[in-house]
Amino acid sequence: MAFEKVTEIIKEQPSFTQLTDLAAERLGGKVLYATDDFFAEKENLLKPGRGIFKADKYTERGKWMDGWESRRKRTPGHDWCVVQLATSGRITGFDIDTNFFLGNHPPHASIEAVYIEDATNIPNWDDASIEWETILPKSPLDPGSQNFYQSTSFKIYSHIRLHIYPDGGVARLKVYGEVHKDWNALKPGEVVDLAAAINGGKAIACNDMFFSNMSNLLMPSRGVNMGDGWETKRNRTPNNRDWVIIKLAHPGYICKAVVDTCHFKGNYPDRCSIEGIMATGETNVVNSNEWQTILPEQKLHADEVHTFEKELLASPLISHVRINIFPDGGVSRLRLYGTINSSL
CATH class of the missing domain: 2.60.120.260 (Galactose-binding domain-like)
Structure with missing residues (x-):
């Protein structure tokens, strides 16, 4: 399967954007963990819309940004966060939106996923025993853009892990797919x-x-x-x-x-x-x-x-x-x- 980024034109959004955003905060999605959210809180990732910009708004840590933004990394590695989907489901595609992140967006991102029936007892999301599966290989991100990608798997998942390389800011993450419910x-x-x-x-x-x-x-x-x-x-x-x-x-x-x-x-x-x-x-x-x-x-x-x-x-x-x-x-x-x- 080819992993070409879909053209970022609103009128040409991929058909999967008509599916349910399984990660949406308003539906019950949660960001459980992030390696770093120094400049902007990880919880912003799942809010509605694309994020806004306020030119003159600053915090004690720097420029206020409507998204998840980590500090400039001065050590080896990269940043990542874990999202608990509002409901388990089959994931079709993603929108990794860097809206208003221009000189501070991550050049690349990847996504892993896992199905965990009960995650309340997981003390460490970096635990090697968690069997994460890559459903989006490391892929380029454009600044200030909706970056659309398809999932490589149609299995049922409950959690995803968004990796950004090496650091920076993402305004919104949307995880489109079909709800799975055990009727x-x-x-x-x-x-x-x-x-x-x-x-x-x-x-x-x-x-x-x-x-x-x-x-x-x-x-x-x-x-x-x-x-x-x-x-x-x-x-x-x-x-x-x-x-x-x-x-x-x-x-x-x-x-x-x-x-x-x-x-x-x-x-x-x-x-x-x-x-x-x-x-x-x-x-x-x-x-x-x-x-x-x-x-x-x-x-x-x-x-x-x-x-x-x-x-x-x-x-x-x-x-x-x-x-x-x-x-x-x-x-x-x-x-x-x-x-x-x-x-x-």
């Missing part, structure tokens, strides 16, 4: 949020996300602000409907829906409805005529958690849902609780 571990009839990103739910299509991304709907916890949700532009078309299609983490039967308009006050939707479909790999769900109503139109309110149970119609077995909002506006979170069909 056989569920008890019969156990209710789970089938839309949650942490379980493998994914927003796959929408008609509009002008102000904020559809994937925010499936994040853990409540939204932190109005930007942490899905918001469409103001639509002037009579009887407009905006929508998002979500592929459930596992086909199942929905028994409770939660629509949260947290922080959306002057711009919440007037109403919402939810539809479902059972789709095979060949089904074009966007244009399908097979959608069935699960939740008829319901009135929504500003900055409120709306829980629908008795309002739901009997749910067929479904693999995808479509939430519709009327006429436009913003929703912070969507929860779809249900049971799975264990035969699938």
Whole structure:
């Protein structure tokens, strides 16, 4: 396999960037250890976005930088850090983003990975007994750029180790892939949020996300602000409907829906409805005529958690849902609780 860096043009981002960022802090990813984070804290690596720059901001240790930055190395070796993924998964690709790191970026990086069921008792991440596997060989990094690379392995991993050679700063690290969840571990009839990103739910299509991304709907916890949700532009078309299609983490039967308009006050939707479909790999769900109503139109309110149970119609077995909002506006979170069909 060739390891050529993908051209760093936003419109030409590789398709794997549409997958879940398994390392994202907001999903539960953590930086457990770094050999050095003298100039900028290791925790910045997993924050949302690409990092920012403040020209006149300094700390007692030097220039403030929005990323992970080690000091200039004056001894043999190189720096590295360990990331615990938010959930174990199959890794497809990486974005090692050196945004705003220009004269201080690392010239090269590599990534190793391992699956550890319980890492709480590991006292030393440099322990030779940890069976790290290289999934990105030592590869060049451009300054101030998104550096996209594919993983060399599609095995299931829980932790990665990012090496930078020999030192320097990385603004963000994104680890794109597919969530792995052991559905056989569920008890019969156990209710789970089938839309949650942490379980493998994914927003796959929408008609509009002008102000904020559809994937925010499936994040853990409540939204932190109005930007942490899905918001469409103001639509002037009579009887407009905006929508998002979500592929459930596992086909199942929905028994409770939660629509949260947290922080959306002057711009919440007037109403919402939810539809479902059972789709095979060949089904074009966007244009399908097979959608069935699960939740008829319901009135929504500003900055409120709306829980629908008795309002739901009997749910067929479904693999995808479509939430519709009327006429436009913003929703912070969507929860779809249900049971799975264990035969699938």
